Amino acid sequence: MTLQHTDSILIVDFGSQVTQLIARRVREAGVYSEIAPFTTAAEAFARMKPKGVILSGSPASVLEQGSPRVPQEIFDSGLPVLGICYGQQVMMHQLGGEVVLGDSGEFGRAFIEIQDSCVLFDGLWHARESHQVWMSHGDKVVRLAPGFRPVATSPGSPYAVIANDERRYYAMQFHPEVVHTPDGARLLANFVRHVCGLSGDWTMAEFRAAKIAEIRQQVGDGKVICGLSGGVDSAVAAVLIHEAIGDQLTCVFVDHGLMRAGEAEQVVTLFREHYHIPLVHVNAEALFLGGLAGVTDPEAKRKFIGKTFIDVFEAEAKKIGGADFLAQGTLYPDVIESVSFTGGPSVTIKSHHNVGGLPARMNMQLVEPLRELFKDEVRALGRELGLPDVFVGRHPFPGPGLAIRIPGEVTKERCDILRKADAIYLEEIRNAGLYDTIWQAFAVLTPVRSVGVMGDGRTYDSVLALRAVTSIDGMTAEAFEFPAGFLPRVSTRIVNEVRGVNRVTYDYTSKPPGTIEWE
Ligand SMILES: Nc1ncnc2c1ncn2[C@@H]1O[C@H](COP(=O)(O)OP(=O)(O)OP(=O)(O)O)[C@@H](O)[C@H]1O
Ligand SMILES: O=c1[nH]c(=O)c2[nH+]cn([C@@H]3O[C@H](COP(=O)(O)O)[C@@H](O)[C@H]3O)c2[nH]1
Ligand SMILES: NC(=O)CC[C@H](N)C(=O)O
Numbered sequence: 451m452t453l454q455h456t457d458s459i460l461i462v463d464f465g466s467q468v469t470q471l472i473a474r475r476v477r478e479a480g481v482y483s484e485i486a487p488f489t490t491a492a493e494a495f496a497r498m499k500p501k502g503v504i505l506s507g508s509p510a511s512v513l514e515q516g517s518p519r520v521p522q523e524i525f526d527s528g529l530p531v532l533g534i535c536y537g538q539q540v541m542m543h544q545l546g547g548e549v550v551l552g553d554s555g556e557f558g559r560a561f562i563e564i565q566d567s568c569v570l571f572d573g574l575w576h577a578r579e580s581h582q583v584w585m586s587h588g589d590k591v592v593r594l595a596p597g598f599r600p601v602a603t604s605p606g607s608p609y610a611v612i613a614n615d616e617r618r619y620y621a622m623q624f625h626p627e628v629v630h631t632p633d634g635a636r637l638l639a640n641f642v643r644h645v646c647g648l649s650g651d652w653t654m655a656e657f658r659a660a661k662i663a664e665i666r667q668q669v670g671d672g673k674v675i676c677g678l679s680g681g682v683d684s685a686v687a688a689v690l691i692h693e694a695i696g697d698q699l700t701c702v703f704v705d706h707g708l709m710r711a712g713e714a715e716q717v718v719t720l721f722r723e724h725y726h727i728p729l730v731h732v733n734a735e736a737l738f739l740g741g742l743a744g745v746t747d748p749e750a751k752r753k754f755i756g757k758t759f760i761d762v763f764e765a766e767a768k769k770i771g772g773a774d775f776l777a778q779g780t781l782y783p784d785v786i787e788s789v790s791f792t793g794g795p796s797v798t799i800k801s802h803h804n805v806g807g808l809p810a811r812m813n814m815q816l817v818e819p820l821r822e823l824f825k826d827e828v829r830a831l832g833r834e835l836g837l838p839d840v841f842v843g844r845h846p847f848p849g850p851g852l853a854i855r856i857p858g859e860v861t862k863e864r865c866d867i868l869r870k871a872d873a874i875y876l877e878e879i880r881n882a883g884l885y886d887t888i889w890q891a892f893a894v895l896t897p898v899r900s901v902g903v904m905g906d907g908r909t910y911d912s913v914l915a916l917r918a919v920t921s922i923d924g925m926t927a928e929a930f931e932f933p934a935g936f937l938p939r940v941s942t943r944i945v946n947e948v949r950g951v952n953r954v955t956y957d958y959t960s961k962p963p964g965t966i967e968w969e
């Protein structure tokens with residue numbers, strides 16, 4: 451049985467890339483929320499009995515035939531509604547205002563001018579002030595629906611924020627959920643607390659209890675296999691599931707030969723030391739490296755790895771007398787980058803092995819308790835579950851491992867070169883006390899060869915790239931600025947100690963436009 455949250459917010463998803471960020475901002479304000487796609491929002495609304503509704507952005511335009519609409523029940527209910535971007539446009543369109551195709555949009559940073567007081571601005575913004583927000587729209591509202599008043603304006607949006615206090619309807623053209631709207635989290639908190647009247651006392655402890663109840667309901671007395679990688683997500687998933695169903699759970703660690711130096715042994719030892727959860731260690735290097743021979747396309751690598759993981763899990767399930775469920779530590783960023791919004795122009799960026807890389811037909815049902823969370827929230831849940839820091843603080847490591855850090859063909863020889871270089875880089879990062887400041891750091895073995903001179907001889911060897919980023923949730927990231935002298939030291943060590951590499955470069959690209967991994 452799902453725990454019934456008396457105090458909840460329904461977020462209607464119209465297909466924005468950042469809808470999940472609305473959910474997490476609401477969680478940060480201490481309020482439980484659920485996201486429902488607009489197609490099933492009416493059912494979710496009836497089931498949840500929320501205290502307020504938030505309407506997301508969308509790649510669609512209200513002016514297009516057949517574009518998404520808000521279920522009428524929501525407007526009829528008398529509950530507070532907050533519209534964001536498309537959410538604002540669709541509110542105006544349905545409630546009697548007017549939206550037109552703008553001659554130019556507003557994309558990125560913008561400044562709004564506050565015109566009037568508004569409950570959303572409580573303790574935050576005052577009339578005649580100017581504040582930074584983040585916009586991403588082409589259409590604009592040109593006439594307000596009856597009962598609304600403008601409370602803020604921007605050069606491209608006369609109605610940047612609007613309010614109808616009597617009906618408790620509010621809307622904004624910009625995105626308060628993204629970090630580039632610095633006060634956005636507080637605007638959302640004001641909506642859920644001051645407009646919807648919620649107390650903000652929901653915690654990670656409740657999330658844990660709710661998920662445990664959900665897992666028990668889904669699994670019944672079935673058997674579960676959990677893919678355990680040694681990473682944060684699967685460790686948290688395994689411990690949570692174990693708390694829910696005890697010995698119905700078996701963990702499977704797949705060593706695909708694409709792990710970092712010494713990692714496989716470390717993962718298994720560490721997990722066995724801390725937990726009494728059965729753990730199977732599968733050596734599948736030959737299977738993975740054999741299948742990757744000759745494969746160079748990044749998506750082909752990802753799809754092969756995703757499918758082979760499942761083959762291995764299914765084979766292991768057989769050995770323990772069958773399993774009905776496969777548990778994975780899938781997080782929200784894995785999902786959003788892998789799927790495209792049905793009916794809209796949002797695109798697949800890359801097929802994360804555990805989502806878009808899964809084969810079409812699977813014999814086991816998925817159990818993914820962390821699917822709506824972001825990395826830093828999983829870490830908070832891990833702490834809540836009492837996981838030791840060695841698990842919680844680990845840098846993320848992608849399931850496809852070194853395969854997506856070797857552009858071009860993956861061979862054992864190239865994996866060995868990369869492992870050595872990567873180990874030196876991480877050792878230096880740890881020695882410099884920078885491991886916990888950096889969100890993720892790794893080396894990439896490029897297919898480029900360059901000419902060098904060593905010991906008066908000519909070399910013609912591989913170019914290695916180093917990457918380190920800072921991030922909160924992995925959705926956006928910036929290159930890490932190392933202190934002076936660090937990169938030259940690492941570069942010298944790698945070229946001296948790793949045969950096959952004669953040049954080292956540093957990747958300064960942020961995300962976007964880059965992604966964190968190279969493939
Ligand atoms: N080598 C592996 N063996 C078994 N399962 C794996 C392996 N690598 C990845 N998985 C499964 O795929 C999921 C997604 O991988 P991902 O790397 O995102 O998470 P993680 O490894 O648990 O955490 P982190 O992001 O910190 O590395 C994992 O949670 C795990 O269930
Ligand atoms: O389990 C995973 N399976 C995958 O297929 C995968 N691809 C990327 N990543 C990790 O996700 C985060 C965001 O990475 P990108 O910016 O490269 O998309 C970073 O932390 C990446 O390491 C993956 N994790
Ligand atoms: N981010 C959004 O919600 C955009 C809404 C609509 N597609 C526009 O361009 O105006």
Ligand SMILES: [Mg+2]
Nearest residue numbers: 681847848849
């Ligand atoms: Mg991992």
